Amino acid sequence: MNFTEKINSSLVFVDTFAKTQSVMDQFKGKNIRIAYSGGADSDTIMWLMRWAGYNITGVFYDTGLEYQATKNHIEYMKSEGFDIEIIKPSIPIPTSAKRYGVPFISKRVSQFLYGMQLNNFDFVNDGNLSFDILIQKYPKIKSYLEWWCNKNDKIRYNIEWNKGLREFLIQYGLPFSVSSKCCDKAKKDPIKKYAKENKIDLMLLGIRKAEGGMRTIIYNSCYLESKEHSYSMYFPLFWWSNEDKELFDTEMGIKHSDAYSVYGLKRTGCAGCPFGMDFEEKISVVKNFEPKLDKAINNIFGKSYEWTRLYNEFKKDYKSISFKQKTI
Secondary structure (H helix, E strand, O other), rough: OOOHHHHHHHHHHHHHHHHHHHHHHHOOOOOOOOOOOHHHHHHHHHHHHHOOOOOEEEEOOOOOOOOOHHHHHHHHHHOOOOOOOHHHHHOOHHHHHHHOOOOOOOOOHHHHHHHHHHHHOOOHHHHHOOHHHHHHHOOOOOOHHHOOOOOOOOHHHHHHHHOHHHHHHHHOOOOOOEOHHHHHHHHHHHHHHHHHHHHEEEEEOOOOHHOOOOOHHOOOOOOOOOEEEEEEEEEOOOHHHHHHHHHHHHHHHOOOHEEEHHHOOOOOOOOOOOOOOHHHHHHHHHHHHOHHHHHHHHHHHHHHHHHHHHHHHHHHHHHHHHHHHHHH
16 A cells, blocks of 8 residues: 555545645635744644645744754755744843743743742742732732632642642742743744734644643644634644654655654753753753753753752652641
8 A cells, every 4th residue: 555545545634634625725825834843743744735735834933042953954854845934032042031030840830930029929938828918918919829829710720730839939939030931032922923024824833632731732623713813723733643643754754853863852842941840851862962052051941950850859748748648
């Protein structure tokens, strides 16, 4: 069975091509781009669209802190005839981290801690006070205090979602500035600006349900109309399993970045980002394969790495104590 026969015999591929043709017909003559990250899924979209007969420009948002492997791969893709625009950040990650603070634990946690620090919240001395007392002392940060005091209906919108974090901050404080602004300044803001200036109607993104993560929780369909964004979004690979993607990549002979094939990363993202349970793995990869980048990320995110390790150790003891209390 040749490649075309394999594709035509698979319902997921047949459905993908039918849906893709339908979407592309809907946006015929309009401005379409592929959000190209240099990652494996965005590679597959570039090749998929070419195979389907469409030549679409990819857009890469340079954060100012990228793997050399990613930069090399972009040049390779260009040599294969793909058109990829490189968009510079409004503020590069190194500058943003220095100006606003570094990411810590997660984007949501960083956003709340940033707001609390801006209002000089005293984690050690005021952390155990009740919400009623805190709102009198810090009247401008009600939503942050609701997070801190676990007042929201859904646990994921409260600090208790991160086990022991409140107790950790009460004990150790937070002696460095925290912020998620690097995400906004390096990606979110440039994306909005580019979409507006180029009047983008449709953006194709490499989001797959099988990958898991927050993005696949937010989206329940492979197509999103331009209601919340200035453009519509289509996820051609949304329903593909890992096996589907592997079959397509193998049959097409798709070459991915060394970040995957040599470094062994499952995702690239922002180099050295402290977010996520696997941050130690990511910084270990940088240390082993890109020593220049290793020096840079430790200069930028060093405090976050240090404090995340301290929190993880604290969390182990906290969970142990909590379990003993529940069983007494």
